[in-house]
Amino acid sequence: MARTLLIIKPDAVAKNVIGAIIQRLEEKGFGIIELQKMHLTRAQAAEFYAVHNERPFYHELVDFMTSGPCVPMVLEKDDAVPFLRETIGSTNPEEAAEGTIRKDFATNIQNNAVHASDSPENAAQEIAFFFGESAAG
Numbered sequence: 001m002a003r004t005l006l007i008i009k010p011d012a013v014a015k016n017v018i019g020a021i022i023q024r025l026e027e028k029g030f031g032i033i034e035l036q037k038m039h040l041t042r043a044q045a046a047e048f049y050a051v052h053n054e055r056p057f058y059h060e061l062v063d064f065m066t067s068g069p070c071v072p073m074v075l076e077k078d079d080a081v082p083f084l085r086e087t088i089g090s091t092n093p094e095e096a097a098e099g100t101i102r103k104d105f106a107t108n109i110q111n112n113a114v115h116a117s118d119s120p121e122n123a124a125q126e127i128a129f130f131f132g133e134s135a136a137g
């Protein structure tokens with residue numbers, strides 16, 4: 001079994017689709033190991049997305065991620081990282097496949113409903129960021 005991190009972003013929380021997204025994840029066979037609702041500070045959002053700090057959208061991304069509460073969670077499944085990336089779909093919802101979470105719940109390329117770790121190494125780091133080293137499994 002492998003673990004990965006998913007964040008239900010502020011746009012999806014504001015749309016009242018936390019439950020609908022969790023239902024999709026459970027139907028796909030993910031177990032929920034940790035989950036919390038929280039409001040990121042600017043410092044936390046800036047650190048979490050530090051890898052993008054040279055990108056033109058970085059400041060808007062930090063504004064968006066701190067615009068309301070989000071719901072980070074640790075998910076567990078065989079091949080959790082690639083399977084979750086497939087389940088959420090492309091970053092841009094216009095390019096996301098039918099039946100993916102972003103296709104059905106995202107608004108645009110920034111307000112795209114969810115984040116998921118893109119590699120096992122980043123999953124371990126991102127899980128530790130929210131839930132501590134011990135949650136990485």
Ligand code: CMP
Nearest residue numbers: 052057061091109110111112114115116
């Ligand atoms: P996420 O998968 O969380 O990783 C980085 C985030 O930056 C991404 O989802 C979007 O929310 C945002 N993002 C990526 N590309 C763009 C873009 N071209 N314009 C605006 N926001 C973007």
